[in-house]
Amino acid sequence: MNNLESLQFFIPELFLTAGLLVTIIVELLLKKEQKVFTAYLAATVLLITIFFLIRQYAIEPAALFGGMVVIDPMAVFFKILTAVSTLIIVFFSIPSFRVKAEYYVLLLATTLGMMLMAQVNDLLMIILAMELVGLVSYVLAGYRRSDPKSGEASLKYILFGAASTGIMAFGFSYIYGLTGQTNLFEIQQALQSTQHNPVILFVAFVLIIAGLGYKIAMVPFHFWLPDVYEGAPTPVTAFFSVGPKAAGMAVLIRFIISIVAGVSADGQTFTANAPIHAQELLAVLAVLTMTLGNLSALQQKNIKRMMAYSSIAHAGYMLMALAVFTSQSVEAVMFYLVVYMFMNFGAFWVIHRMTPHLGSEEITAYTGLGYRAPLVAVAMGVFMFSLTGLPPLAGFIGKFYLFAAVIKAEWYILAVLGVLNSVVSLYYYAYVTKVMFLNRGDDESAVSISSYDTALLLVFLIPTLVLGVYWVPVISWATQSLHFFLG
């Protein structure tokens, strides 16, 4: 489809860009004490964008802007997911960044980047969209300028990010050199029609996985993550743990269904384009990711660092499902991301609101919280058990689908390793619950929480509980979205 015709299918992105520009201009016109208005403006822009996105389900899969991006239900799913996660983050951030208008502008810019990542169909667009998300993320990580830890987080993020983007672009250059194409499906055709040396393709695959793996925090490209999660302001950390990761997963899925493997017309069977053992490599990396994430999380004293390693482990679970290359596994990952968004945001919200009351981010500071703020502590317990994957919580259903996809594809060893990892993770998640309820701290004064805090807590808590018993709407949403543009 040419550029002019494509515009009508690009309304959410255009609206978001316009909203971004308007937010900057409004920011400049407002006085300092009125600037909280920009947060509400950003939220409104996102809400309307989501409304436009939902209407995009009616559109038949097609390539837009001469094949630069595609529109298909999977893209719409990821666009809605990332936009919703940013919308939640806007409300998450209002208590701590009331008058920081640039912050909301940057959030909108990242959302645009993540929405583009969800629908990329060209090597050039992959780099651009990932850079849009990446560059803004570096700034967000260092947003608290007075805090040296925040600056350190930003610097580490930049150095690793720049290196991994460079490596990925180098991998893309091999693909381009072999096929002479940048469009993903033209590359797929070129790879299927001519036999290329598998060694080169394998090297290119490894290089590209290095770049994508960095985005989703895959071992061994995870070094930046604990420091960034610890140093960045907590709302930003929460943001990093869901939105960009989901967008990274979307790019990885696009990459798998085009360059690595061909998908049959019904979307069910994946056949590799070249014998490069991509599945085995991904499976090994998935096992490494979850094992290292879980084992490192065991030793953490700081709760944000623990959540950082937990987030690495969860990336491992999702990679494990993606490694088996079935449509069912893609569906499971999509479902898991929805569940993960609620439980992870919930845990970060509790950490964010409790840190000023408890005075530190150490896990031991949570001692006796169950007696000081019962609702918060119970909610935190629910999020922790849901992250472990215990029934009857949403995390269990999410993990159930992931493991079901792996077992159905007959990768039993992988599934067993995944389950063993979940068992390990029970220890550190349960430990948080234990200090909150079974131990009593010195300070037993009640912690007062505002109605805003409670309301947002319930926004995370209710889906985590409800999706554990009634998950049909979400899984049918994921099933409905399991429809790719296939060239």
Added chain:
Amino acid sequence: MEINEMLFLAIALTTVLSALIVALSKKIIYSAFALLLTLIGFAGLFIYLSADFLSMAQIMIYVGGILILILFGVLMTQRIYDPSQITAHNSIWVSLAGGIAMAAITGAVVWLNPWGKTLAKDFEYSTSRIGSELLTKYLLPFEVISVLLLAVLIGAVYLGRSREVHK
């Protein structure tokens, strides 16, 4: 040897040698100035690849812009001649092993595939082709770049600002 090849060799040697100075020099200010030569060398190599626009971009952005930023960064560093500032992880053998491994892998890739058939073409000016492609086929990336630059501008200025502005 043709004059063309000799020139190529001269440019390539300058690039590699100055890059070595960048990596090995003990004084960071020397590294920064050697980087100037490396970046100009790259611009020269791009011309040999028939990428004249890219070469000019290299001069404009890297030599004229980024290098200035790097020099500013170097000049803003305190106590840069202090030997205690050297990091602990600077084993030359590890770096050498990594470099050789990378060179072996990329070398193997070059060796294994018959590349370069399309590269043997005559030199042609690329700017007008880039222009028309950018405004037609690659229109979306082109416009996304402006949003990217805007976001980067706001973010970079926010971080670089030394204290809260009055407004």
Added chain:
Amino acid sequence: MASFYIALLFLAVGFLLVGLTVLFSRLLHPRINYPEKNLTYECGIIPEGESWIKFNSRFYVIALIFLIFDVEILFLFPWAVVFEELGLLAFVEMFIFIVILLVGLAYVWVKGDLDWIKPRPELAHLPKEKGK
């Protein structure tokens, strides 16, 4: 490609001229050294402290802004080359590109990042400005 040889020739001649001048002055100048000659400013006043000072980070911000608009200008070149062929379409496309960046310029302008600080030397022996 020929025009690049000319550019290279210019570069070579430039280096050669500077190199020869430096070489000649090295060969010709008398070598007489005394401590005053090695001072940073040979003007009678003895410099104090190090020459290595931290300067205002505002320069850095301005360099950053320059870099962003440098990249923008880069995209104007290929656009200008094909402007006649593509006509109005090219104009509209570049207009959108520049308008988006102009919002950024408005941002840095209003926020005062482009304001130049006026140097006010604070020397101990000078009387303070009135009203302070």
